[in-house]
Amino acid sequence: MRNRTAIAPRRAAASPKRRAAEMLAAAAKVFARRGYHGASTQDIADVLGIRQASLYYYFESKEAALEAVCSDGVEDYAVRALAVLRGPGTASDKVAKLVFHHLSPVVERQDYTVVFHRERRYLPKPARERIRTLERRYERIIQKVIEQGVASGEFRADLDPRMATLALLGLGNSATAWYGREPGATFERITSNYIDLLVRAFRKDDAPPLRVTH
């Protein structure tokens, strides 16, 4: 087909993707700071140093940009959680890993995760449901880890797996909210404390002393 002129004569073939990612990062940043409705497309353009209308070359609409940011904010979670579920280790180890992987993105990808948490609800139904599907998958994997811990006798028999899942997520998400604002709250301190807290709460009363690797 005559060279590849019709296929990809674009820029350096890497630039376009990087540029699109910059757009997304700018949108994430602005949405995180001002909220979806409080953010104007002008604000996003300002971050990039381009004109407001130029954004529409990359996004069909402001709403589409929000969905893109939110998708980026969740998509990797389920993948990594699944690796933990299927990987080696005790249930406590797995909980530790889950917490670690839940909090990790907060450091470099705070904008995306914050936007996902706070703003996804403003998406129109179809988009919201697409996001919700990814979310549910993630939750189910976490719950399975906990259920396995209960089944194996490592966790208390009376532990409510659904509540435990929500607790794990809730703790993680609250950390997302104040990470960077709470002085002295380093990633390590938060992570180790939350792991410790959850594992203590989940394990049997007569379990041997804690020794969780992470």
Next chain:
Amino acid sequence: MRNRTAIAPRRAAASPKRRAAEMLAAAAKVFARRGYHGASTQDIADVLGIRQASLYYYFESKEAALEAVCSDGVEDYAVRALAVLRGPGTASDKVAKLVFHHLSPVVERQDYTVVFHRERRYLPKPARERIRTLERRYERIIQKVIEQGVASGEFRADLDPRMATLALLGLGNSATAWYGREPGATFERITSNYIDLLVRAFRKDDAPPLRVTH
């Protein structure tokens, strides 16, 4: 002062306050559903069945309405927490009471608490700081309960009081977010599970079995 004509010749002297409360409730409802920036004053007026401009008889601005809702959303927390701190009971009992009182408002006053949590950050600095003061007071009381538990030997000596406080708040706030959306999550189930979880995580390893009154 001639009777009290100049002081309060208003309606039935109870109606005006009730009406103002209705305004606030309407604002809270709309802000909770659509977010501060996503909500229009028209939306609020629609809930009340009045004209958009009529709202300005009660609020100086949309922003003032937000501050009023947020204040209403926090103000009682510190008061009740202080009563718990000063009241009787073990540290575990007090944690249980704190969780209970933190979650209680979610049932009837969900709109206010949700708005407080999600939208307070859009307040202008002075107002945000007014709210933040109430908030800090509340946090400090909780932390004090935990510190007393550690000091008395009831809680682990290596429990990080600040992290424990944030965990308690984080758990509570996450419940706020999904209460009403998570099927089967009744107030009782959430409360008892969270209390159980936190107390297990806080207590000494060799402590006697749980028996928390609430």
Next chain:
DNA sequence: TTCCAATTCTATTATGCTATAGAATCGGAT
């Protein structure tokens, strides 16, 4: 150089929103 597609720009439309000004209404007290 010339061309072409990718990218950004200018200009504009149409809409929605907060807030103000001042008129109308309502019900209780005189």
Next chain:
DNA sequence: ATCCGATTCTATAGCATAATAGAATTGGAA
């Protein structure tokens, strides 16, 4: 019956915003 203050209304100013149309520009390939 009249008055008065509290409440709600009509009308509108003034601004910000999302999105579209089409022109200009850019840099690499032919």
